[in-house]
Amino acid sequence: MSSDRTTDHTGRSGVSRRGLLFGGAVAGIGAAAAVGADVLLNRSQPESASSRSRDAAAALHGNETVDYYGTHQAGIATTPQAHATFVALDLHAETDRAALRRMMQILTEDAARLTQGEPALADSEPELVTVPARLTVTFGFGPEFVTRAAGSGALPAWLGPLPAFTIDRLEAAWNDGDLLLQIASDDAFTVAHATRMLLKDARSFASVRWTQAGFRRAIGSEKPGTTMRNLFGQVDGTTNPSPDDDDFAQLVWANGGWLAGGTSFVLRRTHMNLDKWDRLDRSGREQSVGRTLANGAPLTGVHEHDEPEFEAKTSIGFPVIPEFSHIRRARSENTDERIFRRAYNYDHAPAGAEISDSGLLFVSYQADVTKQFVPIQRRLDELDLLNEWTTPIGSAVFAIPPGCAEGGYIGETLLA
Amino acid sequence: MHARNSQTTFLALTAAALIALTGCSASAGSPEESTAPAAPAGDSVDMVNGWVKAADSGMSAAFGDLENTGTSDVTVVSVDTEASSALELHETVENETGEMIMREKTDGFTISAGESLSLEPGGNHIMLMDLTNPIQAGDEITFTLTFSDDSTSEFTVPAKDYAGANENYEGGEEMDMDGMDMGEDMNMDEDTDMGGHSE
Numbered sequence: 190m191s192s193d194r195t196t197d198h199t200g201r202s203g204v205s206r207r208g209l210l211f212g213g214a215v216a217g218i219g220a221a222a223a224v225g226a227d228v229l230l231n232r233s234q235p236e237s238a239s240s241r242s243r244d245a246a247a248a249l250h251g252n253e254t255v256d257y258y259g260t261h262q263a264g265i266a267t268t269p270q271a272h273a274t275f276v277a278l279d280l281h282a283e284t285d286r287a288a289l290r291r292m293m294q295i296l297t298e299d300a301a302r303l304t305q306g307e308p309a310l311a312d313s314e315p316e317l318v319t320v321p322a323r324l325t326v327t328f329g330f331g332p333e334f335v336t337r338a339a340g341s342g343a344l345p346a347w348l349g350p351l352p353a354f355t356i357d358r359l360e361a362a363w364n365d366g367d368l369l370l371q372i373a374s375d376d377a378f379t380v381a382h383a384t385r386m387l388l389k390d391a392r393s394f395a396s397v398r399w400t401q402a403g404f405r406r407a408i409g410s411e412k413p414g415t416t417m418r419n420l421f422g423q424v425d426g427t428t429n430p431s432p433d434d435d436d437f438a439q440l441v442w443a444n445g446g447w448l449a450g451g452t453s454f455v456l457r458r459t460h461m462n463l464d465k466w467d468r469l470d471r472s473g474r475e476q477s478v479g480r481t482l483a484n485g486a487p488l489t490g491v492h493e494h495d496e497p498e499f500e501a502k503t504s505i506g507f508p509v510i511p512e513f514s515h516i517r518r519a520r521s522e523n524t525d526e527r528i529f530r531r532a533y534n535y536d537h538a539p540a541g542a543e544i545s546d547s548g549l550l551f552v553s554y555q556a557d558v559t560k561q562f563v564p565i566q567r568r569l570d571e572l573d574l575l576n577e578w579t580t581p582i583g584s585a586v587f588a589i590p591p592g593c594a595e596g597g598y599i600g601e602t603l604l605a
Numbered sequence: 606m607h608a609r610n611s612q613t614t615f616l617a618l619t620a621a622a623l624i625a626l627t628g629c630s631a632s633a634g635s636p637e638e639s640t641a642p643a644a645p646a647g648d649s650v651d652m653v654n655g656w657v658k659a660a661d662s663g664m665s666a667a668f669g670d671l672e673n674t675g676t677s678d679v680t681v682v683s684v685d686t687e688a689s690s691a692l693e694l695h696e697t698v699e700n701e702t703g704e705m706i707m708r709e710k711t712d713g714f715t716i717s718a719g720e721s722l723s724l725e726p727g728g729n730h731i732m733l734m735d736l737t738n739p740i741q742a743g744d745e746i747t748f749t750l751t752f753s754d755d756s757t758s759e760f761t762v763p764a765k766d767y768a769g770a771n772e773n774y775e776g777g778e779e780m781d782m783d784g785m786d787m788g789e790d791m792n793m794d795e796d797t798d799m800g801g802h803s804e
Contacts, residue, residue, distance in 0.1 A: 291743025311765040393742040
C-alpha cells in the first residue's frame, strides 16, 4: 500500500496521518472500518471543490512521455500505466529473415515516434498521437521469430511453452505467438490508436493471433506507487521487486548473447471465478492468501510491507498464515527464484448464467523463465488454496530483446 | 531514422561556409564579387517525414515534407528513382465535374525560401508511374530530385503499408473502372487501381 511505501521513500505524512487517525489500532478495528481506512489512506489529500479546480491544470498527464531509446526497452521497469494491450501475432509463411528486419525497422520507427507524441509515418490520424500519456511499446519474440531470424541455435532454453501444470485449463486462443506487442499508456484512447497504427504496419508480415487488454486504477485516482488490487479485492504484488532495488538488474535483465539487456516475458491469463469467490467469507478470503484484505498486511502483521512470520501460531497451535496460503506457497528459500510482476486486470462481458468474466493478466519479467518463474509456478501448482478460485486459461512466453539507440531498431542484435 | 540527408546537409553546410568566406572577402574590398551565385537549390532541400506507399506493381506515390532551408526559392522539376521507370510530380485538383483528380504538375513544385512543401495523400505527391519491382513494406527507396538550376538532392525513405492514396488519375482513362464508385468514395481497390495501370 502506498502509505507505507511513500513513507519509506520520503519520510512524509503517511504514517503520521495513519497514527493521527487511527492510533495504530488498524489491526483491531472491524473490516468495514479497515476498508474505509485503506481507501482514505490511498486517496490523495481530501480537497474542496475550489482547490480541485485550482489544481486542474497541474493535474494533466497527457503530455508525459517515457524515453524510447535505451539499453532496455521501455515498458518493463516503467511504473505500470493504467492501461495495457498485449497483442500476439503469427508470422506469415513467407516472412523471412529480411522481412523480419524490415518489419522491426518499421515498427521501431512507429514506436519511437508515437511514444514521443509524434505521428507515425503515414499515420492517417495524426491528431490522435498528441496525448502520449506515458505510452510505451515493448516488443517480444516467440520461438518461431527467433528461429527464422537466426536459427534454432539462437533460442534461449526457456523460450517455448511452459511445462504443463495440473491447474491449467489452457484455451488455444490465448496461447503462444511469434511476435508480442505490449502497448501501455495511462490513456486507453492512446493505446487504441497506437495498437492500430502498429498493426497496420505489421499486417504485411504477420496476423493477429490474440489480443488481451487490461487495466489498473486510473492515473490520479490514488497515490503513485500504491500496490495494485485485483478484482478479488486483494492487494496484489506487495513483495514485487522494485526497479530501484540493488538486485533488480540481476533478477530481470538477461546478460550475454543477443538477449543481453533484454529479459523474458510470461503472460498467464488467469480467470478469476468471482461468483464462487462471493461464497467465501472474509476470513476465508484472507486465509487463502495469508494477507488481510484491508491493507494487504500479512496475517501476522499490521502494515502491508511487514515481513510475514510464518512460524507464528494461533492460540490453538495452527499457523496464523496457513500452510496452503498463497504467500507461503509462492515464497522460496532461494532468493534467486523471484520474478518481477506487472499485472493487469481484465473484465469482459459474461456468457451464459455467469455475471462476470474477469481475471488477471498475470505478466512477469525475469532473466530466466526456467530458473525463476517455473519453480514458483510448480509450488503453486502443488498447493495453493487460491487455486480454488483461479484458473490459468492462457499462457505465453516471449523473449524481450534489448532496447536500441536512435538510428537502430529493436531486434538488431538478432537481425543485423 | 530512415531519411538519409547527411550528404546533402554536409554539402549545404559546405556551400554555406563557402558563401560566408566569399562574403567575407567581398566586404574586404571586392565589391563586384557581392553578386556571388546562389547555392545550388539541391543543397538547401531536405526531405522530412518521407515515405512511399508499398505496392506490388503498377503505380505508387511518395510523400513527406520538402523543406527549403535556403534563402532562395527553389523549383523541383523532376524526380528519379530506380524503383520506377517513370515518375511525375502530381497535384490533386477538382475537375469540372467536381471530382478530385490528380494530374501532372508540369511546372514543377516551387518551394519558397525557408518554407516547406507538404506532399501528402490527397494533395501534392511524387507519382511512381511504373514500378520496376514490387515495393515491400519496410523497403528503403532512394529518390533524386532535380531542380530548375540542374542541381540535385537525394533522399531515402521507407515504404509503408498504406490503404489510402487511391485518388483518381486524370491520365488513367485506360484503367479498368468497372464497378467502381466514382462519386465521393475514392477508396478504390488497389488491384483495380494502381496495380492495373500501365503506361
